[in-house]
Structure formats: C-alpha cells, structure tokens
Amino acid sequence: MCSGAMLLARIPEVYYGATDPKAGTAGTLMNLLEDERFNHVAYVEAGVLEEECRLLLVQFFKKLRAKKKEEKLLKNQKKD
Known part of the structure; x- marks a missing residue:
C-alpha cells in the first residue's frame, strides 16, 4: 500500500532502515518501486x-x- 502511494505521488527516492521480511515491497519480497512496468520508478536505498x-x-x-x-x-477483571 505504501509503495503504491509512493508510485502514484511520483516520489523520486526512498530511504529506509528496517526491512519487512513478511510483506516488504521495496526490496524484500518484491521491489515495486524499481519495477519498470510502472510509469514511474523510484530509487530505493535500504538499511x-x-x-x-x-x-x-x-x-x-x-x-x-x-x-x-x-x-x-x-x-476480563471487569467482567468478573
């Protein structure tokens, strides 16, 4: 969702610290921000x-x- 919003906003560069091994789309599971099939590509620097x-x-x-x-x-205490 965040990567999609960044693409739509045409953000040119993204820098982040911690990766998301379960749902990351900026280089972990996939890299939507550098996928040339979209009409905008962003530079990504992780770590x-x-x-x-x-x-x-x-x-x-x-x-x-x-x-x-x-x-x-x-x-639960209030119920008792």
Whole structure:
C-alpha cells in the first residue's frame, strides 16, 4: 500500500532502515518501486541506520503487545 502511494505521488527516492521480511515491497519480497512496468520508478536505498531502526520497531511492538495484553486482563477483571 505504501509503495503504491509512493508510485502514484511520483516520489523520486526512498530511504529506509528496517526491512519487512513478511510483506516488504521495496526490496524484500518484491521491489515495486524499481519495477519498470510502472510509469514511474523510484530509487530505493535500504538499511539506513538498520540496527537502530530494527531495535525501535522491536521495542514498539513489544510495548504494543504488552499494552493489549494488559487491556485484555483489565477487561476480563471487569467482567468478573
């Protein structure tokens, strides 16, 4: 979805840190941004501050899962 929006907006360059091995379309599973079948092609550079970005994502989703777990426990306690 993001890659499609970038193509439609004709963004010339994309720089990112952490790849998405499950759903990445900027060089992981496929590379839509450099696919010449589209009427626009963008330059892609991956791995910018990769370790820092990966760590931020890991921490973010760890906190998100903990928050959802806590909310679920509170909801279940209110039912009792």
